[in-house]
Amino acid sequence: MAAAATDQPKKPGWRRVLRALGNRKTGFMALFGFASGLPYALLLGTLYAWLSDAKVDLETMGVFSLIGLAYSFKFLWSPLLDRVELPLLKRLGKRKQWIVSAQLMLGLILLVLSTLNPLTALGWFSLLAGIGAFASATQDVVVDAWRVDVADEEATIDMLSTVYQMGYRIAALVGGALALFLAERTDWPTVYATMGAIIALVGVLGLFAPDAEVTAATIGAAEDELLALREVGEIDPRVRKWALFGIGLLWAWALITVGLFMVRSLGSDPETRPDSVAFIATKGPLVVIATVVVPALVAAWLVRMKDKGRYVLTAASPARSAMDRFVDHGYRALILPLTDFVGRLGWAVILVFALVLTYRITDAIWGSFAYPFYLGELKYSKDEVAIASKFFGVGALVVGLALGGTLLTVMGRMATLTFGALIAALTNLLYADLALGGARIAAVSDASGFTWLVSHLGGDQRLAKLMLAIAGENIAVGIAGAAFVAYLSSVVAKGYSAVQYALLSSLTLLVGTLGRGALGQMIEEYGYYPVFLLTTAMGMVAVVLCLIEWARVARLGRASGIDATALEGA
Template sequence: MSWNVVIMILALIMALTLVGSIIAPEPKYAGVSAQAAKTEINLRFDQNGRNIVVGLVSLGWLWAFWTLGSFMVDSLLHPETTKAGPFTLTMGPLIVAATVLGPALGAVWLIWFRKPRPANAAPARTLPGWLQGMSDGLFGSVIEPMIDLIERLKWVALLALAIILSYRFADNIWGSFAYPFYMGAENGALGHTATEVAFASKMIGVVAIIAGIAGGGLLLKFMGRMPALVVAAALAAATNLLFADLANGATGMDAFLGFTHLEALFGAFGENQLRMARLTIAILGENLAVGFASVVYLAYLTSMINPKYAAVQAALLGSLTMLVGQLGRPWLGALIESDGFAYVFILTAGIGMIPVALSALEWWRQSRLPKTAAAATLAAE
């Protein structure tokens, strides 16, 4: 079975899942609280304003889906000329603007610029029944969770967004280049075999991630959410320097191994003993940091989510986490080809200091909250 067939099957499964989620019936009676919430929305935001926002957001999403679908079809029909890198670099920001920024701006417009209709005003013109039902459903599923986030966080939403976009960059960006670095022979790559990489990455690395997750839980327990967020971000950024050292000849790693004599544990690899010790220790450190950051970041993310809108807000914030890493990969790939892996690792470590600074700023902000708000924050931790 060719890759084209596999990709088409996966696309079909995703399409069926999407269709199923759309046609699944909503409960006809969801209780008094849901009805009260709907009444509150009707009083706060007039129907015309809601329909305008939903219409514009729908157009943006349709364009994004069409653009992505066209690219997928072109990649199947013309794989030699259709490349993901240039598409991501040029169209990625536009798709993000249409699918994420559009609903957010619509929510801002409704909150601050669209006044609610007076009680004695003439009834708003509504769409046909079935279309109005779809509009109300999309508003409740997409725009209302956005409104909740923006109203609760206010200007802090900008700081939270900056943390979300940048926090996992240092390790998310690394995924695409891991195996070219481990197994390649150019630009400072290490030239390991698949067996060696599997031992270090899939055996030792998995254990390290599990240990890192446990360590992240301990960080949260004994340090608190915000201090742990800063420490985990710093660790994630610093581990890029381990790989930069390997790409530059492993001077620092060799000094560490010489001091600890850990290379003796890799005697089974014979003449590759030192090389395997270098690789394994670097992957061990990186995966420990990934485990730390994953748990601590998840705790920070969930602290902003309203349980009433948990599904949409978690999906939104989680997808934004991966955004910068995805969009930045073509650019960093070009840098690797021109300047080598070592330079890119050092650059990534530097970029990783941005979430450290942002997390420290958020920690400082929360520390200056009134005592009642601070108590609520501590209770959440």
């Protein structure tokens, strides 16, 4: 009974929602969410509209999309963000120093981009865009860690996760639709200069944000953790050294591989550019195996050896050299986050990873084919798609996020997570109906009066069908997204939040990214209708995994491996 109660609110749901919304941390979380979403929209979306207007060729624009790899592999440098202090800025706080510096850098980059001509200064343009993507991905890592670190019983991890998503989605609207609107009436340099000033302003405001408290006690705890590695019963330093050496080599290989690919891809000679599809399909899984799977297995072996009392110290062995201290710091930054995962979760780490890999698969795997479906298969115009997906769709997504945040507080995290997975899968059936003509959606739209409303605003029944389908999916994705971010935030431990959250969030879109090629081929051969039935069935896998995880958490409570602080805010 006590275990099951950990997922229940301590006070009436609406009172907790209102208290959380009035908290200072919640306001800054929305601001940081906006700052995370804006550069992503500008660098990986709106930028291509500017390049198109500048008459940059399609092949070069395709190369620009590779800067998105910074977001896919951001976990590779996340250990540094957990341990490295910035000179002159460390007084701002462990997380704020990185958040503020990344935001100010992004503001400066966008301002400089606004002074360049992408056609005549393509080299500098691509370099700055790449650095901007790196800074943006770095900001995402630290903002995710900040959210976990500052959560408390009032500003709960669930509410912080929800307002972060809302800020992020509003930024997508500002950096997408609003930027296009401004560009039509001014010019692209003005748009990017304005957006750069906005992000720089957020960086200035971020100076006043709260940060996780760093007291003499917490500093001492960090030092004690390093000293504890040399105590009796801990893994022998020689074994730790070889483990660190092996895992360090794998991560270094991954960083070099991804870095070289990006440098070669952004080169000026098209003949020397590698095949990006082949890289994602072949090297992508290898990078994940090298940086996640193998290190997790090594961490599991280390935990098992320590539990069995093998390869452990029988007497204290203080660090005696700079190399000893280097190994201790490296082990703490790179391997302890993984051993913490395995130690807390045990065999359930497989369940958690499987849930992370499959939860967002329904929208991740088919999202790239949305516009071909709307424009090519269903023959909607670009204006109709813009109205339905960008304006109305984003509004529906924000509504879904608000509903998700409320459900998290009222129903509990695991119930909302499971419900979100279910409706995210089932709303694929809306598109399956559209693929057959949309008779069922039309009937619902007519009966509910939605068709009448759209027609009086200048549309017709055909547009109403598309808007209703997109609204249904986006509300479901909003609820699922709010619950999923809250779940990921509860799984990680505060002491290793940057590394652990970056790993989990990077895995989220992996299966969808790797499976798009096969899905595209299936669409070519069989059409869209069976594809939507397939994605619905794939989404049910996540529902089953959610039910299993829900039962595990309810049965074990804190022993399930969910971070204790996060549970207090559940």
